[in-house]
Every structure is written in C-alpha cells, then in structure tokens.
Amino acid sequence: MRNEPTTRARRAGAAVLRWCRTRPVTLAVTALVIVLSLTGFIASPSGWGWQVLDEGVPEIFIQRHWWGTVTSLLAVPDLASLLALVPVLLVVVGAAEKTMGSVRTLIAYVVGGVAASFAGLGVGLLEEQFLDFLPLNAPAVDTLSPLAALICTAMAASSFAGALWRRRTRLLATLTAVTLFLYAGGANDLFSLLAVPIGLGLGYVLGGRHSGFRLVRSSHHEKRVLLAALTFVTSVGPVIATFSTTGAGLLSIYGFLSDDPVTLVDGQTCAFGSPAAPCPDTYDSFGELQPASGFIALLPILVAVIAAWGILNGRRAALWLAVVFNGVVFAGMLYVFSVIQPETVAAIAQLRDAESQEYVWQTLSSSLIGALVPLSVAIVLVVFRRNVRAASTPAALRTFGLTVGVAAAANLLLAFAGGLVASDGYNPNLDVGDVLVGLPLRLLPPTLLPSDILTFVPSSGWAQAFWYLPSLLFWLATTVATARLVLDPGAVSGASDRARARLMLERGGGDTLSFMTTWEGNAYWFSPDLDAAIAYRVRGPVAVTLGGAFGPDAQRPEVVAGFVEFCGENGWTAVFYSVEDGDDSPYRQLGWQRMPVAEEALLDPATWNTSGKKRQDIRTATNRAAREGVTATWTSWHDLTIAEHAQIREISEAWVADKSLPEMEFTLGGVDELADPEVRLMLAVDEAGRIQAVTSWLPLFAPGGVHGYTLDFMRRRADSMNGIMEFVIGAAADHMKAAGLDRMSLSGSPLASRPDDGERAPITRVLDRFGELLEPAYGFRSLLNFKRKFQPEFVTLWAVYPESSVLPSLGIALARCYLPHLTLAQAARMAGTLREPREPVAAK
Structure with missing residues (x-):
C-alpha cells in the first residue's frame, strides 16, 4: 500500500511521456504559440509588439508581409487569450494528430489555416466593395487567426474519425464558427467560418472518408446531444455579442x-x-x-x-x-x-x-x-x-x-x-x-x-x-x-412507480426479460393484494406486456387475472408478450390462444465449457484473442472512464449510422440503458486500451440476490477481429461459471423460429414471412444462427392473446412498441432496403 502512490505517479508519468512521443506536431505548435505570443507581449509596453506577426489587408497586400499568413496562426494578442488557447491546442490538435497522424495534422493546421486566411481576406474585400450594406463582420485590418487553423484541423480530422466523433466534431466546429461569426463578427470569425468547408475538403484530399450527415441515422441519445448543443449555443450567443468588442456581426x-x-x-x-x-x-x-x-x-x-x-x-x-x-x-x-x-x-x-x-x-x-x-x-x-x-x-x-x-x-x-x-x-x-x-x-x-x-x-x-x-x-x-x-x-413521470417496481423486482421473481421493465417508457400495474407487478405499454386498444409478471408472487394465477381485469376496466385488450407458457404457466387458466414470437437461448453456467466440435468457433476465437492481445473485462458503466464511455458510444453510433431505420426499442436496449448500476458489461479490449467490442448483461434476481444475467446490448467495431463476439460471450460465460451463477440467457431472437418446430398455425407462418422480409434490415435470424454456436437450450417465447380478432391490432401495437417513431418516409425506405443484405442486428 505504501508504494501505491509511487506506482500511480509512475504510470501517470509514463502516460504523459507516451502522449508526448506520439504528438510531436501538437507540442511544436503549442510551443511556437507560447513563444511568439510572449515575445509579442514583451516587445511593446502596450502589448502590440506582435504587429509584425499578424495579417490583414494592409500588411499582406500593401506592406508585403506575406509571412503573416503563417505567423498569424501561431500568436494571440493578449495573455488571457493565450491561457485559453493553450489547453484547446493540446486537446484539439492532439486529438487530430492521434486520429490522422502527424504529417496530415501539420498540413491541415498550416495549409488549411493559410487557405482560410487568404479566403477570408478575399471575402472581406468583396464585402467592402459589394456588401457594405450588410453588417457581416469587421474588416480584416489586424488579425491573428489560430482559431481558424484549429477549426480547419478539427474538420479535416473528422473525416478520419468514427461516426460518433465525426458528427460531433463537425457539429461543434460548425456551431462555434457560425455563432462567433453571427454574434461577434470579427475578421477572425470570418476566417473561422471559412475554415469549416476548407477543413472538410482538406480532410477528403488527405485521404479521409466521404460520408454524408443524416440525423435520422443517429441514436436517440445522439439526437438529444445535437438538440442540446443547438439550444445551448444559440442561448449563449447574446452573451458573446455582449462581450464582443467588434459589434460587427449580423446578430450583434x-x-x-x-x-x-x-x-x-x-x-x-x-x-x-x-x-x-x-x-x-x-x-x-x-x-x-x-x-x-x-x-x-x-x-x-x-x-x-x-x-x-x-x-x-x-x-x-x-x-x-x-x-x-x-x-x-x-x-x-x-x-x-x-x-x-x-x-x-x-x-x-x-x-x-x-x-x-x-x-x-x-x-x-x-x-x-x-x-x-x-x-x-x-x-x-x-x-x-x-x-x-x-x-x-x-x-x-x-x-x-x-x-x-x-x-x-x-x-x-x-x-x-x-x-x-x-x-x-x-x-x-x-x-x-x-x-x-x-x-x-x-x-x-x-x-x-x-x-x-x-x-x-x-x-x-x-x-x-x-x-x-x-x-x-x-x-x-x-x-x-x-x-x-x-x-x-x-420530477420524471413514472419515477416513483419505476422505483417501486425495481424494489419488487430485486426481491425476486420474474423471467429473463424482467429487468427491462425498469427502462423508461413502461407503465406499471401493481397487484393490490399480492407482491407482484406487470409492466406494459398501451398502443391503441392493446396493452402489451413486457414479459410476464415479476415479484415474489409473480407465478400466482391471480396476478394474471387481476391484470386482465384491470385492462378490461380501461377498455384495453391485454396481450402477454414474450412469456414462457409451460404446463404450469399462470396463463393456462385463461384459456387464451398463443403464438411464438421469439426463441430464447439459455445456458447453464455450471456446465459451461468450450469442448466439443460444436463449440469449435468459440475456442478458435478465444485462442485468436490471446494471440492478438485482446482481453475480456467484466465491469460496469460507472467504473469506466469518460474516454471509454466515448469509445462505446462511438462503436454504437457507427452501428446505428449503418442502418436505414432508427434503433428499435421495447425489448432492445441501447447505450442509455448501459448506465444502470446493476447492469454489467463485458468488453473486449486490445493492448492499446482500445475497446473492440461490448456486450451488456441484465441481472436476474432471486430472493438471495442476483443468480444470473441476460444478454442485451451487442456492438463491435467494424475492423475488430473475426470471432470477437464469440470471444466476448464465451468470456462472460466463463465469468458467470466462476462466480457460481446458475442461469445465463442469450436473450430472445424476435421473429426468428427454429426450423424443427413442426406444424405451424397460419398466423405463425405469416409472422415467419414477415421475419424473412425484415431479415435484410435487422438480421434476427442471422442472430439466432449465431447463438447456435454456443449450443444453448432454446425456449420458445409466446404472445398470449384472447382471440384471433386481436391479431391485426396486436401487429400494429408491436410495431409501435419497437419503432414508436417510424415515419412514412422511413417505412418507405425500409421497404426499399429489405432486399439488401445487411449485417445482423447485434442487439438481441
């Protein structure tokens, strides 16, 4: 314990040295900015000794100070600006250098900054000649423009980043430039605005990927990030206008x-x-x-x-x-x-x-x-x-x-x-x-x-x-x-009911989907006489349950009957969705009809091993991970660093961006659901600390505590090793076996059935056909075949409903549960992409 602070200091020092060795351009640019700026401060008592370093129409076109287009990228006029700029340089240029390399970063900063400066000077002259009737920006007289070079570098690096950071970088850079141009309107702000398209084009020239921006391909969380950023930036715009010394912006x-x-x-x-x-x-x-x-x-x-x-x-x-x-x-x-x-x-x-x-x-x-x-x-x-x-x-x-x-x-x-x-x-x-x-x-x-x-x-x-x-x-x-x-x-609607339901769930009882009832969007019915509850969503005239009842008295028939009566009193038709319906099922006493809606894959951690020919793929993936230095980490969201959170969001956003439809909901969780303290994550991490794949595991509660986990979230990087998901899930099974847990679920595969189910009812065949149509877009059947590699026990999950006349309403209700905000345009796009082969959904 005495050596722990020393060990931490050594690790921190090694990390700093490693950071410095991999970012020579960042250190060089930062050092030049500090030296040139301080030299300018000292050269004149008034603080204007850097005049020879700046640029503007008089300096560039009359006095022939051509070097000003470069030196202006490396100096600021006052100490406060320098103190603010240095950490931004280290973060932005450092991230760009890590993303696209030192040479590209240097080119983006210098060439992009000079190009933005020349373009700004040219546009400024045009404004003076033809657009002086509009309050666009101050004239370029004395200008130091490191911000333009920074924005240009960030935009260029975005072409080499993943979907999440590509979108966020472009949004932040664009909003920053536009806000400063509109509300402050200095010549620097014009240069920064022009740096956005210049940096984007330069990124493509340097070899970055060409990719369009489509908001619909973002996850729900990412859309909220974008909306919040838009609201924040436009809210603080008046503050920028207030403290701006130019007063020349369009919104000044x-x-x-x-x-x-x-x-x-x-x-x-x-x-x-x-x-x-x-x-x-x-x-x-x-x-x-x-x-x-x-x-x-x-x-x-x-x-x-x-x-x-x-x-x-x-x-x-x-x-x-x-x-x-x-x-x-x-x-x-x-x-x-x-x-x-x-x-x-x-x-x-x-x-x-x-x-x-x-x-x-x-x-x-x-x-x-x-x-x-x-x-x-x-x-x-x-x-x-x-x-x-x-x-x-x-x-x-x-x-x-x-x-x-x-x-x-x-x-x-x-x-x-x-x-x-x-x-x-x-x-x-x-x-x-x-x-x-x-x-x-x-x-x-x-x-x-x-x-x-x-x-x-x-x-x-x-x-x-x-x-x-x-x-x-x-x-x-x-x-x-x-x-x-x-x-x-x-203050959130349903928060008290959700807290009550969670306490009931933790007392034990329920099925492998029961923890999903703690997610937002569910309503709850609590049995007035028994310790049990049911989560449901009302869509039209149908109340669709999320799994079965949960709580210590979940298996009592009175719970099911009470919920049916409750729905009848409210004019809804109750449908129990994704429930097991064995001989001792509490649904049997209703005498209702049923149809299969998913196949759940169950494993017994106590007997888990990778021996045998049928599990050869898991052994191969495990051995390859060992050779390539990929390790499995069992952890939780709160134990991860901010950088690791960003990696997981980046992996997820890249997956969502590749889809023609929004994320599905209801029994399919996303990144938002990972933050629950009871949810566990199994990560695949390479030797460089880069997360290659992530899975999340929802707890299964028994009276004595957690006795197993259900697989929920699955994402991997597009460039990860083959078999990465087999390795991660196999590692999770090994962990649960070592922990003495007795149940492990790979969750259900909706609209995917085993071929040996025997004779099937007409409505089931219709669902099979619908599953075949959705397969290219969501890949549920491919996911079912993936789970076969683990040789699980398959258990059919059913929808239990009163009569066949409910089925049309039930179909619409399920579609609205899984895709509550599907628009007509998205539905038409889905119809056009159903025939295109796609990667499996990697979510359930």
Missing part, C-alpha cells in the same frame, strides 16, 4: 440588449428615444444608470442553458421550455424591428460608438434576421421532439407553474406598491394609471426594454430599487423552478 444587435436604456445624463435620469423622459441633445457627461443591470438579462439565458441540459437528459418539459424561450425571443426581435425607429437606434449607437450611427439601418435589418435564428431553433426542437420523451409528473408541472405564477404575482405587487410609494421618485411623477400601464414590463429584464416604450424612468434610490428588483427576483425564482423541474429525478 443582441449586444445592445444588455445595455440599460435608462441613462444618467448630466446627473439626470432619462432614456434616449423615450417620448416621456427624453435625453437632451447636448450634454457634458453620460453613463448607464445601473451598469450591472445587464446581469439580470443573464438569468433568462441561464434558464435556456438549464433547458439544454434537460434536453440532453431526455426531459420533455425542458424541450418545451426551450421552445417557449426561443418563441419569446423571436416575438421580441420582431417587436424590436417594428417599434424601434432609426433615429432611436442612432441615439443608442452614439453612446457606444459615434461611428455606429451610419449603420443604424443595418441594426434594423439585423433585428429581422436575428428573429429567424430563435424561430429556426424552435422549429427544429418541435420537429425532433419525439427523441426527448421523459415526461414530467403532473405534480412537478403544477409546482413549476405555481412557483412561476406566485413569483410573477408577488413581484408585480411589489412593483405596483413601489410605484405608488415612490411615485415622486420617477421622471415624470407617476399616478395609478401610469403604474398599471407599465406594470407588465417590470417582469422583463430592464435592459431588454426598448427605450421607445418607456413612459417614465426611475430617479431616486427607492424608485430604482422598485424598478430593478421585481425582474431580478422573478427570474431568480423562475431559474430555481426550472432547475427543480428539469434536474430533479423525482
């Missing part, structure tokens, strides 16, 4: 919204453009009444950021909050466009920069264009809302509404009372009518109020308190309410 008008319209001019409060409290045309001094008032406007943005986090976690309420937020911003920007007059904008611009007066009409056009951004975000969120499915409980929604409503009423009352008490502290003095007319505006952050609509402004200290406090307190309360609604696990 958002920066004006952080300026307090109430101004202190020659000691008197007024508002430029206000009809009732105007400021004088001539003055000696001016300033904002409360410069810190702009921070109140950050609270609505914080609400949007919390909503983005909720979208990432699948909270439907967060999505609708983001839709409302963007809808309000859209309406507000339209109002700004229609209400603010050019002379008012000119007066406001005069406070910030006298030269801005000539761009007044550009500000108006920016208002109109700026309204399209939140509108577009709202439309995207609504279109893809089905991927954000965790509904909130009615109680949580009521609490949120009550909190916001009470906060609004209380602060409106505060503003009303303050207007009356301090009526003589306003300019002009107020009466009751004036207070009532202006009351709704008190809930808005003061900096968002157009000065045109201000009929009075605060002068005294008390008047200022009643002017600023109501909006501050209201948005603080709204932020807290939003955080509770979006972040509280107990």
Whole structure:
C-alpha cells in the first residue's frame, strides 16, 4: 500500500511521456504559440509588439508581409487569450494528430489555416466593395487567426474519425464558427467560418472518408446531444455579442440588449428615444444608470442553458421550455424591428460608438434576421421532439407553474406598491394609471426594454430599487423552478412507480426479460393484494406486456387475472408478450390462444465449457484473442472512464449510422440503458486500451440476490477481429461459471423460429414471412444462427392473446412498441432496403 502512490505517479508519468512521443506536431505548435505570443507581449509596453506577426489587408497586400499568413496562426494578442488557447491546442490538435497522424495534422493546421486566411481576406474585400450594406463582420485590418487553423484541423480530422466523433466534431466546429461569426463578427470569425468547408475538403484530399450527415441515422441519445448543443449555443450567443468588442456581426444587435436604456445624463435620469423622459441633445457627461443591470438579462439565458441540459437528459418539459424561450425571443426581435425607429437606434449607437450611427439601418435589418435564428431553433426542437420523451409528473408541472405564477404575482405587487410609494421618485411623477400601464414590463429584464416604450424612468434610490428588483427576483425564482423541474429525478413521470417496481423486482421473481421493465417508457400495474407487478405499454386498444409478471408472487394465477381485469376496466385488450407458457404457466387458466414470437437461448453456467466440435468457433476465437492481445473485462458503466464511455458510444453510433431505420426499442436496449448500476458489461479490449467490442448483461434476481444475467446490448467495431463476439460471450460465460451463477440467457431472437418446430398455425407462418422480409434490415435470424454456436437450450417465447380478432391490432401495437417513431418516409425506405443484405442486428 505504501508504494501505491509511487506506482500511480509512475504510470501517470509514463502516460504523459507516451502522449508526448506520439504528438510531436501538437507540442511544436503549442510551443511556437507560447513563444511568439510572449515575445509579442514583451516587445511593446502596450502589448502590440506582435504587429509584425499578424495579417490583414494592409500588411499582406500593401506592406508585403506575406509571412503573416503563417505567423498569424501561431500568436494571440493578449495573455488571457493565450491561457485559453493553450489547453484547446493540446486537446484539439492532439486529438487530430492521434486520429490522422502527424504529417496530415501539420498540413491541415498550416495549409488549411493559410487557405482560410487568404479566403477570408478575399471575402472581406468583396464585402467592402459589394456588401457594405450588410453588417457581416469587421474588416480584416489586424488579425491573428489560430482559431481558424484549429477549426480547419478539427474538420479535416473528422473525416478520419468514427461516426460518433465525426458528427460531433463537425457539429461543434460548425456551431462555434457560425455563432462567433453571427454574434461577434470579427475578421477572425470570418476566417473561422471559412475554415469549416476548407477543413472538410482538406480532410477528403488527405485521404479521409466521404460520408454524408443524416440525423435520422443517429441514436436517440445522439439526437438529444445535437438538440442540446443547438439550444445551448444559440442561448449563449447574446452573451458573446455582449462581450464582443467588434459589434460587427449580423446578430450583434443582441449586444445592445444588455445595455440599460435608462441613462444618467448630466446627473439626470432619462432614456434616449423615450417620448416621456427624453435625453437632451447636448450634454457634458453620460453613463448607464445601473451598469450591472445587464446581469439580470443573464438569468433568462441561464434558464435556456438549464433547458439544454434537460434536453440532453431526455426531459420533455425542458424541450418545451426551450421552445417557449426561443418563441419569446423571436416575438421580441420582431417587436424590436417594428417599434424601434432609426433615429432611436442612432441615439443608442452614439453612446457606444459615434461611428455606429451610419449603420443604424443595418441594426434594423439585423433585428429581422436575428428573429429567424430563435424561430429556426424552435422549429427544429418541435420537429425532433419525439427523441426527448421523459415526461414530467403532473405534480412537478403544477409546482413549476405555481412557483412561476406566485413569483410573477408577488413581484408585480411589489412593483405596483413601489410605484405608488415612490411615485415622486420617477421622471415624470407617476399616478395609478401610469403604474398599471407599465406594470407588465417590470417582469422583463430592464435592459431588454426598448427605450421607445418607456413612459417614465426611475430617479431616486427607492424608485430604482422598485424598478430593478421585481425582474431580478422573478427570474431568480423562475431559474430555481426550472432547475427543480428539469434536474430533479423525482420530477420524471413514472419515477416513483419505476422505483417501486425495481424494489419488487430485486426481491425476486420474474423471467429473463424482467429487468427491462425498469427502462423508461413502461407503465406499471401493481397487484393490490399480492407482491407482484406487470409492466406494459398501451398502443391503441392493446396493452402489451413486457414479459410476464415479476415479484415474489409473480407465478400466482391471480396476478394474471387481476391484470386482465384491470385492462378490461380501461377498455384495453391485454396481450402477454414474450412469456414462457409451460404446463404450469399462470396463463393456462385463461384459456387464451398463443403464438411464438421469439426463441430464447439459455445456458447453464455450471456446465459451461468450450469442448466439443460444436463449440469449435468459440475456442478458435478465444485462442485468436490471446494471440492478438485482446482481453475480456467484466465491469460496469460507472467504473469506466469518460474516454471509454466515448469509445462505446462511438462503436454504437457507427452501428446505428449503418442502418436505414432508427434503433428499435421495447425489448432492445441501447447505450442509455448501459448506465444502470446493476447492469454489467463485458468488453473486449486490445493492448492499446482500445475497446473492440461490448456486450451488456441484465441481472436476474432471486430472493438471495442476483443468480444470473441476460444478454442485451451487442456492438463491435467494424475492423475488430473475426470471432470477437464469440470471444466476448464465451468470456462472460466463463465469468458467470466462476462466480457460481446458475442461469445465463442469450436473450430472445424476435421473429426468428427454429426450423424443427413442426406444424405451424397460419398466423405463425405469416409472422415467419414477415421475419424473412425484415431479415435484410435487422438480421434476427442471422442472430439466432449465431447463438447456435454456443449450443444453448432454446425456449420458445409466446404472445398470449384472447382471440384471433386481436391479431391485426396486436401487429400494429408491436410495431409501435419497437419503432414508436417510424415515419412514412422511413417505412418507405425500409421497404426499399429489405432486399439488401445487411449485417445482423447485434442487439438481441
């Protein structure tokens, strides 16, 4: 134990040295940036000694400083920028160098950066000549552009990355460049925007893969990542516009919204453009009444950021909050466009920069264009809302509404009372009518109020308190309410029932599918008299169970009868799906019909071994893994590192991207289900620490604890060794045998039957035919044949239903359970790809 810290330090040191040895370009670029930037800082007391390193139209085309196109990629103008840039360089360039090699990385950084710079200078000249009527970006006078080179490098490296990081890198780089260009609008931001297509094309030239981006081929989790990123970036855009020093972007008008319209001019409060409290045309001094008032406007943005986090976690309420937020911003920007007059904008611009007066009409056009951004975000969120499915409980929604409503009423009352008490502290003095007319505006952050609509402004200290406090307190309360609604696990609809069902499951009883009942999307029926429950999903008139009952009393016939009665009371037809139906089955007493829907493969870990000719493939795969240095690791999601999480998501996204249809659900789990602390993972990891394949195992509970596991999630890399899945599953069987477990299920293969099942009913033959049609897209039968290699015992899983007239509704209900969001376009695409051979589903 005494040597453990020393061992860890040595390992960390070895890892750092290994990282450095494999990333010489990253270290060289970072060192040059540090040296050149520090040299520039020291060369001049004003901090502008790096002028000879930068680029711009005068330097490149007049002074002939051609080296500036390269040196500008390796320096920043101030220490704060350097401290922020160095870690980004190490991460981005380091990741690119690992992904596509040192030579390609150097080419992408230098050649791509220079190309983006020249393109930016050229576009800038065209803008000055032909597009000066649009507020696009600041002119390229003095420019240092390492960000453009970074974006170009990242985009080039994305062509060499897997599906997950290819998509994420391109999205993040594009959103970053577009956001900076729109909201900040510096010359650097134009270069960064142009670096996106240049880097993408350069990646193809350097040998990267050509692949299109199709959102429909993402997993549900990845779609939430993209929606959350879009919401977050567009929410913080106004902050970027506020702190930008250029004010030249197309959406830089958002920066004006952080300026307090109430101004202190020659000691008197007024508002430029206000009809009732105007400021004088001539003055000696001016300033904002409360410069810190702009921070109140950050609270609505914080609400949007919390909503983005909720979208990432699948909270439907967060999505609708983001839709409302963007809808309000859209309406507000339209109002700004229609209400603010050019002379008012000119007066406001005069406070910030006298030269801005000539761009007044550009500000108006920016208002109109700026309204399209939140509108577009709202439309995207609504279109893809089905991927954000965790509904909130009615109680949580009521609490949120009550909190916001009470906060609004209380602060409106505060503003009303303050207007009356301090009526003589306003300019002009107020009466009751004036207070009532202006009351709704008190809930808005003061900096968002157009000065045109201000009929009075605060002068005294008390008047200022009643002017600023109501909006501050209201948005603080709204932020807290939003955080509770979006972040509280107990606010999710069904969370309490799911927790109750899980405790019942852990007490024992149930089948090999029972742990799937803990997944989101299920409803629960609890027996009023017995310790048992059933999970189900209602689709149309049919209530489809997920497996059979679970809990200590799961096998009691009264449980099945009680659920049937419950469904009848609600006007549903009960169907027990994927259940075993032996002679002692509780379903026999119903006297219902049944049909086979899957074949489950069971193994006895106690008798497991790889001897015999029929298990030759497992032995071959195990021996090959040993030769190639691939090892099996039994672990859980929470024991893995962030980098290992990313690898698993990358493997899964690559698999999903290859499919013409979305991921199936219901009894087929995805990456989201791996995070449960009771789920175990068996990984295949090579000598470099790269995950080659992953499987997940769901626990089977008995009264004494876990007595076995069911296979759920199966994914492997496309370039992994042949037989990798045989090796991983064989290793899992070895582990369960060593742990003394008594049951191992390779799960069921839906719509796949053994050929020796004997005479089959007409409806079964129809399902067989349907399975044959789906085989090219999902490969269930290929998966069944794969499981035969392990020589399991096959057990038929049945659908138990009351009568044949239910079958059409049942077919539709099952399709909606497995593919709840299948669109007509996707269905048509599926029909066109059914004849194309595809790799097996690798999920069940």
